[in-house]
Amino acid sequence: MSEKIPFDKEPQEHLGEESGTRALVRPEEKTKTPSFYKVLILNDDFTPREYVVHVLQKFFKKSEQEATHLMLQVHHKGMGVAGVFTCEIAETKAYQVNEYSKKHKYPLKCVVEAA
Numbered sequence: 001m002s003e004k005i006p007f008d009k010e011p012q013e014h015l016g017e018e019s020g021t022r023a024l025v026r027p028e029e030k031t032k033t034p035s036f037y038k039v040l041i042l043n044d045d046f047t048p049r050e051y052v053v054h055v056l057q058k059f060f061k062k063s064e065q066e067a068t069h070l071m072l073q074v075h076h077k078g079m080g081v082a083g084v085f086t087c088e089i090a091e092t093k094a095y096q097v098n099e100y101s102k103k104h105k106y107p108l109k110c111v112v113e114a115a
């Protein structure tokens with residue numbers, strides 16, 4: 001069976017740089033890695049509100065007012081965006097918050113998601 005390929009999505013010939021190999025790659029199938037990642041902060045029932053505000057100020061450079069507003073949003077909605085960063089910085093921030101919270105014996109968690 002032959003699959004029809006839309007005119008503007010014709011496979012493009014890609015020459016392997018050194019190997020002399022050729023590969024056919026449709027433009028929309030080329031791997032695109034997202035450039036930005038959200039650090040999400042999750043609600044839980046045990047972490048004190050003041051500690052969450054402190055974390056948002058320390059790791060995400062929020063003002064006390066911004067941090068309090070975001071903490072309350074997370075408390076009511078379940079999660080919120082603490083910041084948007086490149087991949088490596090987002091992973092580092094989430095790791096630092098999670099380690100810091102373990103050290104302080106609070107279950108507060110951050111996770112990273114493509115923006």
Ligand code: TYC
Pocket residue numbers: 041042043044045046047048049052071072074075108
């Ligand atoms: N829900 C927590 C409480 O009532 C407060 C809280 C807010 C915890 C935001 C985590 O990301 C969080 N103490």
